[in-house]
Amino acid sequence: MTPPLVIWLLCDGKPGHENQSLGLADALARQVPCEVHRISLAGKRGLIRRVKFALATSGNFPKPDLIIAAGHATHPALFWLARKHHARSIVLMKPSLLMGWFDLCIAPSHDFPNPPQRGNLLVSRGALNRVAPVSGEKSGQLILIGGPSANHGWDGEKLLAALAEITASGHWQLTDSRRTPAGFLSAIGQSLPAIEIFPHQETTPDWLPGKLAAAAEAWVTEDSVSMIYEALSSGAKTGLLPVPELGTSRVLRGIGELVTAGFLTRFSDWEKSRTLTTPPETLREADRCAAEVICRFT
Numbered sequence: 001m002t003p004p005l006v007i008w009l010l011c012d013g014k015p016g017h018e019n020q021s022l023g024l025a026d027a028l029a030r031q032v033p034c035e036v037h038r039i040s041l042a043g044k045r046g047l048i049r050r051v052k053f054a055l056a057t058s059g060n061f062p063k064p065d066l067i068i069a070a071g072h073a074t075h076p077a078l079f080w081l082a083r084k085h086h087a088r089s090i091v092l093m094k095p096s097l098l099m100g101w102f103d104l105c106i107a108p109s110h111d112f113p114n115p116p117q118r119g120n121l122l123v124s125r126g127a128l129n130r131v132a133p134v135s136g137e138k139s140g141q142l143i144l145i146g147g148p149s150a151n152h153g154w155d156g157e158k159l160l161a162a163l164a165e166i167t168a169s170g171h172w173q174l175t176d177s178r179r180t181p182a183g184f185l186s187a188i189g190q191s192l193p194a195i196e197i198f199p200h201q202e203t204t205p206d207w208l209p210g211k212l213a214a215a216a217e218a219w220v221t222e223d224s225v226s227m228i229y230e231a232l233s234s235g236a237k238t239g240l241l242p243v244p245e246l247g248t249s250r251v252l253r254g255i256g257e258l259v260t261a262g263f264l265t266r267f268s269d270w271e272k273s274r275t276l277t278t279p280p281e282t283l284r285e286a287d288r289c290a291a292e293v294i295c296r297f298t
Helices: 015-029 047-060 072-085 156-166 184-191 207-213 225-234 250-260 267-273 285-297
Strands: 005-011 034-040 066-069 088-091 104-108 121-124 140-144 173-175 196-198 215-221 237-241 264-266
Touching: 005 015, 005 072, 015 034, 015 066, 015 285, 034 047, 047 072, 066 072, 072 088, 104 285, 121 285, 140 207, 140 225, 156 184, 156 237, 156 267, 173 207, 184 196, 207 215, 207 225, 215 225, 225 237, 225 250, 225 285, 237 267, 250 264, 264 267
Parallel strands: 005 034, 005 066, 066 088, 088 104, 104 121, 140 173, 140 215, 173 196, 215 237, 237 264
Antiparallel strands: none
16 A cells, blocks of 8 residues: 655644645645644744744654645745755745745745746646535535735725625625624624625634535635635636725736636626626646646655
């Protein structure tokens, strides 16, 4: 029997970063036997302290074949652990250290609008995530609410009006994020009581991937780039809920390209046709990147 691939995940305590690492680990496990171990660096302040903690903690786990990390706070520990244990290092973003210090960098295209020709760079469409589509009939209807960001402002009244139109029929479920303004869920509950609300603090890590996998339709506020790519990874028809844009950026241009390519439907377009565009394909970036990792390192 082939021994399992031993994977260490370095986690900084930020759900978005951990979601990327788990997305790649899950995809690897769908293709080869894997044994996954998690090292949490959350709360460890200072570069030296984080590295020392990671080195000390690593003795509790079997020798790794791969070490995966996302988040700038994890990069020094990833570098030193990989050197110490002669493991392959995979960083899931544009690294804060020299790219050549890592065996593979998997980064979303908005991090590299003009990617250099490097053998250890793999550009993905969006950040990796844990969502995997399921076969068979899907009927779920899901709404994902973000909040103000570097690229977007907030207009709660306009968003409530859009939600009222979208949810006029069918059974809709909704969750928010840590950026959602305080009181907005209460406003939804008061004005649109038919929507079933699940505050993000009360859901498990598996809740959103499971709901998206079963969703036929999803609406996401345009600021929530990671949730947009999660919805597209589920195969759901996906609409963009309106929030004010703050200037221009690589992230906004990337969303615009997805709209032009037919992956996403803006609310203003949906108002005209009352239909969501069927995406030309389901994004399976975690599986594609996992296959590349296996080809390179096993």
